[in-house]
Amino acid sequence: MPHFTGTDLVCFRGERTVFTDLDFALAPGDALVLRGPNGSGKSSLLRVMAGLSQPLAGTVTWDKEAIAEDPEAHNHRLHYIGHADPVKPVLTVTENLNFWISLRLEGGVDDAIKAALGRLGISHLADVPGRFLSAGQKRRVNLARIVAAPVPLWLLDEPHTALDQAAMDNLDDAIAGHRDGGGMVVMSSHAMAAPEDAQTIDLGHFQERAH
Amino acid sequence: MPHFTGTDLVCFRGERTVFTDLDFALAPGDALVLRGPNGSGKSSLLRVMAGLSQPLAGTVTWDKEAIAEDPEAHNHRLHYIGHADPVKPVLTVTENLNFWISLRLEGGVDDAIKAALGRLGISHLADVPGRFLSAGQKRRVNLARIVAAPVPLWLLDEPHTALDQAAMDNLDDAIAGHRDGGGMVVMSSHAMAAPEDAQTIDLGHFQERAH
Amino acid sequence: MTGLSEFLDMGGYGHFIWPSYAVVAVVMVGLLIISRRELGTALRDLDALDAPEAPEAEQ
Amino acid sequence: MFHRFANPTRFLRFAAVIQPWIAAITVALIGSGLYLGLFNSPADYQQGETVRIMYVHVPSAWMALFCYSAMAGACAIALIWKHPLAELSAKATAPIGAGFTFLALVTGSLWGKPMWGTWWVWDARLTSMLVLLFLYLGYMALNNAFDDPARGAKSSSILALVGFVNVPIIKFSVDWWNTLHQPASVVKMTGPAIHASMLAPLLLIGVGFTTYYLWVMLIRIRYEVTANKIRTLQRRQAATGESQA
Amino acid sequence: MNGFLQIVRRDLHLAMRQGMDSLMVVAFFVIAVVLFPFGVGPESNILARIAPGVIWVAALLSSMLSLERLFQADYEDGSLELLALQPVALEITVMAKVTVHWLTTGLPLIVAAPLLAVLMNLPDDGFVPLMIALALGTPALSLIGAIGAALILGSRRGGILLSLLVLPLYIPVLIFGVSAVDAVIGGFSARPQLLILSGLLVAALPLCPWAGAAAVRQGIE
């Protein structure tokens, strides 16, 4: 049973301490929601979890092994969604997705893409070039990317941004399905939307200490 | 009595018709609020009013004279706030404002800046370099720019973005004061906040026709 | 036979003259073909875009 | 909904009607010009058989200059009267003009080797022709450099006009530069007065190249209009999904 | 006039605060010239022969590279559209920005040129005409380049596209700039060339801000 944990994490960014002594522990099927005002460090924590940045102190482990030991293995098991939606304007939605998914799946890429587009309600966009997509549509394409290739850990930085209600529901379904299959989710969120049984970390209280 | 009007405006952007046959008329003291979903053309209309882009058909007039006749005279009488807040990171707030305001005022620039910073509640930021400002603070600096040099026409594109409640109140006061002095305001807004006695144009209904 | 080879030889300058005619032909015909092909694909794409709207609307 | 300006249906109908005629005229003109030039005209007494390169070189050079003027004119119309067909025809002209410029350079080089003993000299006319090629390439590159094609069309129109101002300056300055450094240019290009038997194929091919230009331009304009329609449909496709959701 | 001065003051202020900009341009100028002794070998007569040309070409390239950011920063943070809405004609604004560009890049190039002339073994006679020609030519480069810098606003590929647009337009300046130096070294007067350079500058002075302003208007539309 894989467990994803962080202990005594300290993060320092842009000349200031963002958070200190932060712990978390996730078991299969768990969800963790990060809360806090702008600049409180939600994105920073997610990036530490992804291995994109190194914590100043503390370790993040997967199954008791520090992720820094073998970053490539960690990449194998995670999907990350950041503030930006990398959709190339000159490629169609399918072409865009095809690249990311062929990096992870051996075969059946086309079917996986079709299914993912369907689940996010954007099948009709399959052949539309990226430059014609609105912000919300781009975000859904990015979500289709993570739905299409299953991995155990999803790290989502404000995944609800730019989504309308229908798309939010699709996303919540996808998250529920992922967790039912034993996946874990960490997501930051300003909006109220959050699974009821999720753990929460509020990063807001670090702010007073940091200043 | 100056009047600001637009007749039969047609706007074409990025190869598509954004709105057609749009009219508006403002008298001194009037306010006009533009509503509509993302991409419905609020910003486009404000840019046409400012003279930043030309309508494909129709005319915008000030006191019965088309603004395209004498763009510089039109610039003299308007302030525009767009999506971005042009605050240079290496200059202090006062230095930033000083540039824009000296282009409009002959003397008394320093006093005008001080008063404007006070009205927007950011006197304490006067000597802080732009790079240390948060999004909301930058927006307030940009608002201070238009408060400091009085002109008859304000064109505000989602001026409430990134503002907290106190700053919104400051802005609403500033708008009220501007209108009491005979000024006109046109603003786009997603939020509910809008003066009660304002005219409204909803650009949403063009979307169906545009397709 | 000598007539033809003499003609092709062009007084010893054949290997300057024929390449110039050849490059002109290649560029002009090539541009024509490319333009027609682009137009052809564009027209086909346009048809493809117009057509499948009906079945999708049925869903 | 198409805007009335953005839907040049009448032009397309007109183009479809005249295109086969233009094609036939082009083939006939160039064919008869080639026949006269290759079989029915004498070798030049000075330049020998190589003069036959003239029949493609000189019309190409003419067309290179003509296309640039046409392009700049269309750009001026596009900027002043905002007629979208003008923008499209400028965009359609550029690759043809660049092609002819390239041909003038290559055929000139192929003529230069037997005549001057070298492929290339830094002569005024040659050099300004090379710069013209870069102006064409810059125009095309700028036109393609934006995600929004309307932006590219407007910016490149300005560039075409600025470049047009520059063409005579370059020609003139290159002339100066050359005579400053090396007084006697390698070869004078002013040949003897042209005999009628040489003038006929030259003119036939020259006119044939012009109709060829019209022919290809019509195709390319039709392509641009179709591409516009495709983009509109794709955008609509993206937007209908938005309203369904 | 007030508007012009205000914009010049602000842009100089920004250039000063951001620092290094002029220094970087000069550094590129020097590196570009220094590549040639590596490229063509150290024989001093050859270097002397090609010195004016190499120095001028390096000056064109430095001017071009630094142009990329002429309007870019203001475009990205929304200042440019605000500048277009001030009660200052956009032509004046463009002219002010060109002035600052020349002060922060053209002027340092002129100052650095004698050093490079020494490195390249330029004959002593050539120094004065080189400096005069650069003094007349670099403002013309900034003016012409401003059009290109405005045209590429918002495009996908900045630097290399700009070079393609601008370098062909630079050629007349290059020709007369070099031949002014060559003339003096060859024992002639450089007057005609310097007159032509002045003519180019005088012609560019009204035309380029006008075309540049038109291009900026397209860019922010």
Added chain:
Amino acid sequence: MNGFLQIVRRDLHLAMRQGMDSLMVVAFFVIAVVLFPFGVGPESNILARIAPGVIWVAALLSSMLSLERLFQADYEDGSLELLALQPVALEITVMAKVTVHWLTTGLPLIVAAPLLAVLMNLPDDGFVPLMIALALGTPALSLIGAIGAALILGSRRGGILLSLLVLPLYIPVLIFGVSAVDAVIGGFSARPQLLILSGLLVAALPLCPWAGAAAVRQGIE
């Protein structure tokens, strides 16, 4: 290996769709070379003498200008940090991007070089060594330049800063590239120079992707 090929395929696809990229690099290469006859005058013997140097310097500059966008586009739209999180070592990713950069710029430069050699009157003997030297040198340029391109991610002044970082590192390639051609024209064998160029390439092959990946990691942190 699959990851490498996928990234190469995607980047080639993008280059194709965006069009003109390779063409623009070649056009810059040609313009940069053509500036020199304008600069040093049209005498064919002088031009022939400096031809290898000028062609190589122009190749360095084209490679450098096109490097600016190597990681930039992916950095701006968030693709780069996503690439760093894929189950492909970042070194491989960098290597794939360098490969595409070379295919879309280095290769066209090699193809265009004979044309420029004709324009510059390079003696016939020089053609073959020029092509071989470029074939060995341009991949090295792309490799070295990738480090610079990664280092400038997120900095305010892209192009000119990049040139300062990268051009000094290019000098060894320039020296041996030119002297290979000069050797053959002078009647010697170019073997030693070509061997050294191969050596530079072989050394850069593992080092540069590694350093580039480290720089990218810094850039996206």
